Each structure stands twice: as structure tokens, then as C-alpha cells.
Amino acid sequence: MTRTVDRRDVAEVLDRIASFMELQGEQPFRVRAFRSSARAVDALPKPIQDAIDDGSLARSKGIGPSTMQIVHEVVTTGHSSLLEDLREQVPPGLVDMLAISGLGVAKIRMIHERLGVDSLPDLEAAAREGRLAALPRFGKKTAENILQGIASLRRASEYRLLHHATEEARHLTTALNQLPGVVQTQVVGDVRRRMELVQELVIVLVADVPPAEVFRRLADLPGIHELAGTDERVVTLRFAGGSSAQIIVTTPVNAGAVLLEATGSRAHLDQLADHAQSKGFALHGAALWRGSEFITTPDEATMYRALGLDTIPAELREGHGEIEAAAAGSLPDLVQAGDLKGLLHCHTTMSDGANTIEQLALAARDAGFQYLGVTDHSQSATLAGGLDPDLIRDQAETIDALNERLDGFLVLKGIEADILVDGSLDYESDVLAGLDFVIGSIHSRFNMSREHMTGRLLSAMDNPYLNIIGHPTGRLLMARNPYPLDLDAVFAKAAATGVALEINADPHRLDLDWRLAARAREAGADITIGADAHGVAGLANVRFGIDMARKAWLTAERIANTKSATEFVAWAKRRRPRAGG
């Protein structure tokens, strides 16, 4: 039996079709059409079957009769005959190479034709042996970059991004909840601790029947390819699609200890074991003991309480001082999703977003927010449709008119301005002065030296109209390293100038990293959580930003967009020169 096909599987099929066609030398516009259909499928706000049934998929921009037919085939049969035909014609290894930064179609073709290389291992060997560097238009540097690209691809195959893992876990728990005898399911491990990258999905089943019986019923679930038992409490599920999840079964009386153990992290558990010992307890085999006496722990709170600790939120369990804080009763009152009053960093159809200002505003209002900060790209971002000063004025008029109609909800005028090489923003002060707030981001020249890049950011923070540094390190998870920065200098300057640092909530970025956000907090810098939404669906990204903020021990008062709209605008404008002096 095949695993239920979800929209990500379908999007991947469409994207791979595009890649094969690209390598075949197919018309660029045809390739692009498949890529945009993949994006359209991936961005669906509902399960793919529902979107087919209610006709919303067929109406989506980028989906036509041809791609619709492919979607149908993939959903009903689990495969695409077009993709299978293409696999016969183009070695799949060449498609894998497209994922390497610095390798495009032209170079891959050259490598294939001249060296006969058609797989990543072959490519790696060719790079190491100097055969690659000897090709025309290649060199030593290119070969090195390709080796690095292969290494990071390998890392990427071991991890999944948090939003993907979260979605997989939700599907799985829905199925597991149906099993007879299961009284509770809880996602644990990296997903529960909201790690930005997840190595393994782990789920605890609290059951009032023996584990063996649960496992027998597990095997009957649709989509399970294989059950690989490791011991009597733990089983690894393998799905037809190649992914896997670990299932841990426990009884209600010991659920607290098992949940704690399975949630981790290793560092937290080690420190907890030391703490338990100092209190005359021991942690053995995912249970709590006092001498030879088994202590029942029906939930985690019971377990922490027995050890004289306040309950530690899962996000904080990283061994970064949370046990001392819990013992002292000084755990922070972490920011929660409901604390966020405004959505910042949103792109509209005026630059590269998919929805209008009004659509975003209504969606934000429906989601319970009080204001929306519109920040389209600036004029340097030509491809992304950056706004020139005239368009900024047009947008302001649109927003003013919209605000008159929106009862009790406010759209704020902002911009995501490019921070240029010299640290200046790409608008004059008179343009910036007409806005409610300004985000500055680096979108070019990522390879400057640490010294120059740091100077670029520090100098940008001297601009009195700048309020927020967007995605401060420029990283893309598993795809692009952060640019080099003296972060201590950046955090100190942010604290001194009152410029906030963004936790960009796009699950591909999550930048600032939570470890760095904790350092920024200690340095006294303000933080904002930015959706970086390019459409209505992207507004929901803020939850990942909240996750990262919580991991950084942040409370609501340290996050600028927990302020009301009026307070936020006052906060943004406090840096500006006063009129007339």
C-alpha cells in the first residue's frame, strides 16, 4: 500500500519534471510553467484532495489542464508516467546536481558530455581528482565550490525543515489517535523542542494496552511500509515514500518520565539527571527512582515537581541554564502566539507578493491581529518589483483609503529597503519620512569580508529612519550559510541605537537563529518577529518566529510587535530627528 499522497509530494513531482525538462533543453517557458505549478500546489492552504474536490486547485494561478492531469495521476496512482518517461531519457543524477549552488544546466551538460559523469558520487570523484578543474570554463575554485555543495546536499538529506516535520507529525498523530487503546499521543523530540532542523520524528503513545498489541495495530495503518522494532517499547515506522518516524509506547503511570526522556535534549537530560541525584533521586531507563522505589509520573509536571523544579517549557530544554532557573523559580514568562498584536514584514502584489494589501489585511484581522505592516521590496530589487518613490506614494494612498474602511484594524506603511554596500538605504530621507516604519535588509554582495559586512550593518543602523534589520545574517537553512559578521558588535549597536533585530519567521530562514537571538537579548537589543509573508498563507509563518523567540528565552515586552499599533509607530518614530530641529 502506498502512503497517502500530500501536496508536497505532488509539488515535488512537478518540480522534478521541470528539472528533467530543463536538462533536456526544453523551452525555458515550459520549464518555468511546471515550476510555477509546483509552487502553486505547495502553497495550497488545504489538503490536495480537498482542493481537487472543491475545484480550487483547478482555479489556482499556474495550474492548467496539463498539470491538472498530472496532479490527478499522482494523487490516484502515486506516480507520474511523464516523470517516469523523463527518467528514462535523462540520468536522475544530473537532476540532483541542479541542487548544487553554482551548477546550472549548461555546466551540468558539459560535465556529463565531457566526463561522462551522471551521479553525485561520480561528480565528487571527478572534482577530487582534478578532472573537473581541467574542463574549459571550470577551475580549481569551481571544483572546491562543487565539493562544498555536495557536502551540504548530504547534510540536507539527513534533516527536514521544522515546518515540514511539523506537518508530517500532525498527519501521523491524527492517524495514531484512531488506534484503539491509545489514550494520548504527543509529538516529542526535536519537533516538540521546535528545533529549526529536525533529524527524526518521534511520537510517544500513551496506551492502556500492552505495547505488542499497539504495534500489531500499527502495522495495519494505511501507508506503513515496514515496522522495524528496536526494543519492546520502541518501533520505527518506515513509509513507502522513504521517510520514517519513531514511535515510543508507554503506560499512563510512567508517561511523564517517558515524555521527558523522549523530548530531550541530551544536554537537558544529563543536567536533569545530575540535579535528580543531588535530590536523592535517580533517572534510569526513562523512569524516576528513589533507591529501589519506582515513582509514578503520570505527567511531566509531576516529575519536575518531584525534583523541586517548575515545569520547564519544551522549547527551553537545551541545557542553557533552564534547570537552575526552574529551581530558583525564575523561568521567564515566555512570549506566546497571542501576545503578537501586529504582523510585520509582508509583501504584496505591488512587489513580489501573491495577494493585495486588502487581502492580507483581512486575513490578518481574521487571524486576530490588530495591525499589518506592509513592507514591499525597495527600488534596488528590480526583479522582485521593488517600489520607486512614486509607487510608494501610490501605495500610501491605497493604504489610507483602506484604513478608512477597516474598522478597528490598521495597515501600517513600511518598506523593506535594501542596505547597499556602503550601508546606506536605497531611498532618501524624505521618502522614508513618509512611512510608519522601515526594515533594512541585505540582499546583495553576500561575500564581503567580515569586517566590511559588519561595517555595512553598523553604518545602516546610524540611519534614524531604520527600525529593523531584516533577516540579519542572510542564512537559508541547508541552502546558504550566513554572511560573516561580528555579531557582538551588531548586537551592541542595536541596543545602543534602538534598532531592532528581526527573527524572520520564514521557515527557510528562521534568522536570527534562536541561539543568536538569546545573545541579542542579553545584549539588550529589541527584537521583532517578521512574517516575511509573500501571500496570505505566509502570514501563518509567525508561529515559527514565536517558537524561535521562546527558544531564545524572550518575553513579550522584548518584542516590538507585541505593542499596540499606536505604541509601535511611536516606537518606530522615536529615532527620527524632530521637525524643525
Next chain:
DNA sequence: GCCGTTTTCGGCCCGACTGTTTTCAGTCG
């Protein structure tokens, strides 16, 4: 292949810059 219509084809996001190499593929949003 999709879109939009000035309905059945023509147009489809740019362009400055980079690195490596020596004329261009890849990058960035």
C-alpha cells in the same frame, strides 16, 4: 505549459554584478 484576451496566439519578471576565466553562467530578490 499557462495566461489572457485586443479570444486561438503571443508573451511570459531584470539587469547589475560576480567569480572564474578570458566571454559567460550563475546569483539576488
